[in-house]
Amino acid sequence: MSLDAKHWFIEIPTPDGSTLALKVTRKLHEEQTEFQKIEVFETTGFGNLMVIDDIIMLTARDNYLYHEMMAHPALFTHPAPKRVLIIGGGDCGTLREVLRHPHLEKVQQVDIDAGVTRASEKFFPELCENNTDPRAELHFADGIKWVKEAEPGSYDLIVVDSTDPIGPAVGLFSEPFFRDCHRALAPHGMVVQQSESPLLNMQILTDMHKAMGGAGFHDVQTLHFPQPVYPSGWWTCTMTCKDHDFDGFREEDSRNRPFATRYYSPEVHHGALALPPFMVEQGLTGNRRNK
Amino acid sequence: MSLDAKHWFIEIPTPDGSTLALKVTRKLHEEQTEFQKIEVFETTGFGNLMVIDDIIMLTARDNYLYHEMMAHPALFTHPAPKRVLIIGGGDCGTLREVLRHPHLEKVQQVDIDAGVTRASEKFFPELCENNTDPRAELHFADGIKWVKEAEPGSYDLIVVDSTDPIGPAVGLFSEPFFRDCHRALAPHGMVVQQSESPLLNMQILTDMHKAMGGAGFHDVQTLHFPQPVYPSGWWTCTMTCKDHDFDGFREEDSRNRPFATRYYSPEVHHGALALPPFMVEQGLTGNRRNK
Known part of the structure; x- marks a missing residue:
C-alpha cells in the first residue's frame, strides 16, 4: 500500500530504513524559528503531535x-x-x-x-x-x-x-x-x-x-x-x-x-x-x- | 514527505492511525495459500521480512x-x-x-x-x-x-x-x-x-x-x-x-x-x-x- 502525504505525517526514515507514520487530520501550527522548523499536527489516534525538523518529538498519547x-x-x-x-x-x-x-x-x-x-x-x-x-x-x-x-x-x-x-x-x-x-x-x-x-x-x-x-x-x-x-x-x-x-x-x-x-x-x-x-x-x- | 510504495513495505495502518514502514530492496517471495497471502521481502536494515496478509510477522533483525x-x-x-x-x-x-x-x-x-x-x-x-x-x-x-x-x-x-x-x-x-x-x-x-x-x-x-x-x-x-x-x-x-x-x-x-x-x-x-x-x-x- 502507499500513504497519502496529505493525510499522514511520515517521519524522515532512520538510516536503517524504518519510519513511523501517523494519520493526521490537520496541521495546527508551522513555524521556522532561528533554530529549527516546529510543526504541530492533530492526529486521529495519538492526540496532538509535535514535530521538529521532520522528526517526531512527542504525541499527547504516549x-x-x-x-x-x-x-x-x-x-x-x-x-x-x-x-x-x-x-x-x-x-x-x-x-x-x-x-x-x-x-x-x-x-x-x-x-x-x-x-x-x-x-x-x-x-x-x-x-x-x-x-x-x-x-x-x-x-x-x-x-x-x-x-x-x-x-x-x-x-x-x-x-x-x-x-x-x-x-x-x-x-x-x-x-x-x-x-x-x-x-x-x-x-x-x-x-x-x-x-x-x-x-x-x-x-x-x-x-x-x-x-x-x-x-x-x-x-x-x-x-x-x-x-x-x-x-x-x-x-x-x-x-x-x-x-x-x-x-x-x-x-x-x-x-x-x-x-x-x-x-x-x-x-x-x-x-x-x-x-x-x-x-x-x-x-x-x-x-x-x-x- | 511521502513514501514510494516500490521501495517501502508499508503495513496496513492500525485503527489508531499508526503504521510502520520498512525500506525494501526486493520481494523474495509471494504466495497465496489456502489460508492467507505470504510475502517475504529483503529490507535494507532489518534483514528479511515476512508479511502475512499485509501485516508484519517478523524480521531477521528483531x-x-x-x-x-x-x-x-x-x-x-x-x-x-x-x-x-x-x-x-x-x-x-x-x-x-x-x-x-x-x-x-x-x-x-x-x-x-x-x-x-x-x-x-x-x-x-x-x-x-x-x-x-x-x-x-x-x-x-x-x-x-x-x-x-x-x-x-x-x-x-x-x-x-x-x-x-x-x-x-x-x-x-x-x-x-x-x-x-x-x-x-x-x-x-x-x-x-x-x-x-x-x-x-x-x-x-x-x-x-x-x-x-x-x-x-x-x-x-x-x-x-x-x-x-x-x-x-x-x-x-x-x-x-x-x-x-x-x-x-x-x-x-x-x-x-x-x-x-x-x-x-x-x-x-x-x-x-x-x-x-x-x-x-x-x-x-x-x-x-x-x-
Whole structure:
C-alpha cells in the first residue's frame, strides 16, 4: 500500500530504513524559528503531535513514558536532590514530572528555542501545567554555554532532554559538555540524558558511556523503556554519577511518591535497569548486580 | 514527505492511525495459500521480512525479542515441563527457543498453514535450525480442533503463537478455546499466548484475562517487552496456570540456562512482570507482589 502525504505525517526514515507514520487530520501550527522548523499536527489516534525538523518529538498519547522515565528514576536515585537543571526539554513535559518531587527547591530549564515552549503552551497545555510553580525558572539560552558558565557545584541533577545528536544537540553528547556538567554538579551530583534506541543506536549509547567516563564521572547506568513514537519504539536514558557508584535507589520514597504515574513505579524502575544480555555484552551497565 | 510504495513495505495502518514502514530492496517471495497471502521481502536494515496478509510477522533483525519472551518466561515458570504444544508459530522461531530447554521430551507444533513454515525454511533458516531435533513434531492442522481433540492432561505448556485476533486466529482468543486448553493440560499446566500491544490493544488484553479466568484457569500474568516491528513497538504475552497461583519462577535454572539469549535473562524476566501502573489499573496482573 502507499500513504497519502496529505493525510499522514511520515517521519524522515532512520538510516536503517524504518519510519513511523501517523494519520493526521490537520496541521495546527508551522513555524521556522532561528533554530529549527516546529510543526504541530492533530492526529486521529495519538492526540496532538509535535514535530521538529521532520522528526517526531512527542504525541499527547504516549509522551508520559519518556517524560516519567527522564525524571523519576534519576530523582529517586540521588540521595537528596534540591537543585535541578534541565537542558532542552522545551515542551515542558520533563519539567512537569520533575516538579512533582516536593523536596526540590529550584528547577531551571534552559532550552535554546522559546518557540518550542510557546507551541507546547498552546497545543500541549497539560505538559505546561507546572510552569507557574514558583520553583520553576524557564530560560531560553544555549544550554552548553549555560553549563560552561555555571557556578561550580551548583546543581544536584542535570537532565539533558535533547533532540537526536544532530544539529544543535550534537554538543550535548560530547565529553567537553560532560566535563562542564561534572564541574557544575555538587557532591553526589548526577546527569541523566536521553540516549536513543538500543536496537538502532548502540554506537551512540556506547559512545555516551565512554564520554561520561572520560569526563570524570564515576559510574554510568542505562535504563530502557518503551517509547512507541520514537524509532524502534524502544528507548533509553543514561544516568551518571559524579563521585559515587550507583547503589540502588530510594525505593521507599519511590513507593510512597505523593503523585500519580502511569508508567513509572519502583518495580518498573528495577525492570528498566535490567539490561538484556546483548546490551551488557556491549559493555553497557544497568544494575551491576544483574548478570 | 511521502513514501514510494516500490521501495517501502508499508503495513496496513492500525485503527489508531499508526503504521510502520520498512525500506525494501526486493520481494523474495509471494504466495497465496489456502489460508492467507505470504510475502517475504529483503529490507535494507532489518534483514528479511515476512508479511502475512499485509501485516508484519517478523524480521531477521528483531524477532529474537518476541521469540525469547514467548518461550523462556513460561518454561522457567512451569515447575518441570516435559510436553509442549505450540499453536501457530509456523515460522519456527518460538519452536527454536522452546527446544533450547534440554529437559523437554516432546514439542508439537501445529500451524494451520504449511506455507509459513516452507517460507521460513527458505528465507529464515536460522529460525528453523532446531526443526530436525528428534523431540520436535511439525503438524499442519487446525490448532483449535487439535486442542479440542487432545487427550486430557497431555501437555504441560501450550504456547499460542498466533497472528492478531482477526481471520483464522479469532478463535484462539476465545473462552471455548481456553476451556479446551485447560482440559488438555496436565496438573500445573500453563498456557502462554501473545497478547498484543499495551498501548493500542488494552481491550484484547483485558478480554483475554477474563476469558482465561472464565475457562477455569487459576491465575493470569501478563509480561511486557519491546518488539520494534509490531504496532507501537511494545508487546505483551500472557501466561495462565491451570490450578495454581503463580509464585515466581525457577530463577536459578534461568540464571544457569545452558543456552545463550539476547534479550531474556532472569532480571529481564522480573522486569517484564513489573506492569506499569496504567496496566495494573486496568485489572491486569503481573507479579502480584508489585504494588
